Amino acid sequence: MSTQTISIEPSYLDHQGKYRGIFAWIFSTDHKRIGMLYLFSILTLFATGATLGLLMKFELIAPGKTIMEAQTYNAFFTLHGIIMIFTVVIPGLPAVFGNFLLPIMIGAKDVAFPKLNLLSWYFYVTGVTLVIISQFTGQGPPDTGWTFYAPYSFRTAGNMLPAVFGAFVLGFSSVLTGLNFLVTIHRMRAPGMTWLKMPLFPWTLYATGWVQLLATPIIGITLLLVAAERVLNIGFFDPTLGGDPILYQHLFWTYSHPAVYIMILPAMGAISEIISTFSHKPVFGYKFMVASALAIAFVGYFVWGHHMFTSGMSGTALYTFSLLTFLVAIPSAIKVFNWIATMHKGSIDLQTPFYWAMGFVFVFMIGGFSGLVLGSLTTNVHLHNTHFVLAHFHFIVFGGTGFAFFGAMHYWYPKITGRMYDTRWANIGLLLFFTGFIGLYGPMFYLGAMGMPRRYFDYDAIFHGGNILSSMGSWVLYSGAAIIIINLFASLKTGIKAPANPWGGKTLEWTIPSPPPVENFLEQPVITGKPYDYK
């Protein structure tokens, strides 16, 4: 079927619309092209953020000043945080792979609002531009960390306004993407695709959509209040005017904790797809996977207080938040068990995306367990604001979302580009990436437990050994990531042509040619069976 259709319909890459050259991309409302716009923006920003991280690790290779001043370090970790959180991991999987694959996986021609989709990307670029402007104008770059904690965020001389407003605009982009996906999933599923016949990646995007929609406005208003605080002295978070900085923290984490689930839920969805495809088995406990995704999205709203155990809350609030934090681990654990059970007695095909999925499960479990250590009240007091938190956070966000992002990239690369990549270099890159990852973040658990605080550019000599190891890990990780990305770019030219279904996947995107035609499906697909129909 696929070979016949190629000649009839040009692929989305070859399609000639009204515009030429770059305008054929930045004015395109095709969900696949918009997904690619996001991919290139995000990869550029990821490289920037990773380079900042590399330089920070170089600063920390020895106590005292190594390559930068303390104030530069402050600006670096702020920019690293803003870039990586707001412009890389939050939009990462939904905006790139969600855009490209969600309509295809549910058998639709596009998202519900294609123009709004393009507008979301414009908002994204505007937000990024504002963040860049904040670096080069005013009295020095922002130095508050990505959390913009009050009251420092409106007292510092750093140029906060464009950064805060940039984050606000990025939030707008995220809300509109989530809204678009929700309506698409509600209204545009192919005939016969009932809710429980929908694959898991769209399901996790659905759960993510609700989190984006219902949590992001809270940070929107909070950032506007910080701006008002700086410009108008409105006093809401300023203790000298009767305001309460802790209230800022509550509002900030009311969004920013659910935001972690915006990052991890689509990652879990992509991993479910990969594990099922390469085990050639239906996902074990499909309904539990759906329910646990929704449960994570729901319970995720009620755990923000665990970021503030040492900030000052009532005892009742502390116990409640701690209990709820433990509860949110249950659906995540269900997912891990089900992934393992999916592999059990499967005919496993050891390909690069499957290795990434394995890496994901491994680092995600370490990240998850260390999260429980931080979720317990007593250990939290000891570990709060140390490198332990840094390690936990990077194991979940970089290890979770990052591994899933690269896994998804290797899984859907043949579909997106129509080429196969060089597996040998991909695996070498992955091996370096994984080794470097453990080398970089592993020692941070130890350093944090020993008491090394985060966000300091200097440290006591007793922490030197761990930091050397960690900095060396960053070099390995960085070169691994470079090899992976160079390999994927080089394979665009040198890779052999990809068939429609190189991995033997069962979801709808593998039934159409690689790369997909402009209209995705030449005939409207009709769904009769369950997803992951292996036999």
Added chain:
Amino acid sequence: MIATAEIHRDDQASKLGMWLFLFTEMLLFGGLFIVYSVYRYRNADAFHLASEELSVLIGTINTIILLISSATIAMSVTAIRKKDKKVALMLLGATTILGIIFLVNKYFEWGEHITEHIYPGSSVLSLRGQGDVLFYGLYYFMTGLHALHIIIGLVFIGFVTVFISKDRINSGKFVMLENCGLYWHLVDMIWIFLFPLFYLIT
């Protein structure tokens, strides 16, 4: 670029999208309502005294104006359905005028306070104590953000008016007018909460 996106029309999807967007607007103000409740709880007396300084008369007039404007925009949807383009345009015109009157009232209300040196950051206000600073901070921020929404709503209505006069919105295709009405009702509804919080609860 995709022809199907134009041909494919799903009014229910458009309305669903609008409703979801209204959720986000409610949560945007929801954050402010939380800030309001926390500071009202902590500064009950100051909030009580400060809110007595606001003019209940202007507040009531503005509430009535917004309620009528919601009725007129709802009626214009019915008019379009009944293919009465002229009446629909008149009703939208009435909504626009009512919205502008609301803003003019707001301007005079704010102006009066500002001439009395009551605005965020003024030394007169800070001498009156922290409760008053917070009350007026919330007052200006929340009614200001609401006024911004009125302005956005008026621009939206302006576009819809042009589209109706060019027959791009007609009796067979009026989901944009309906969405515009939904947005205007939300702006109205938020005011229904702001009015008692600032003017009536003393």
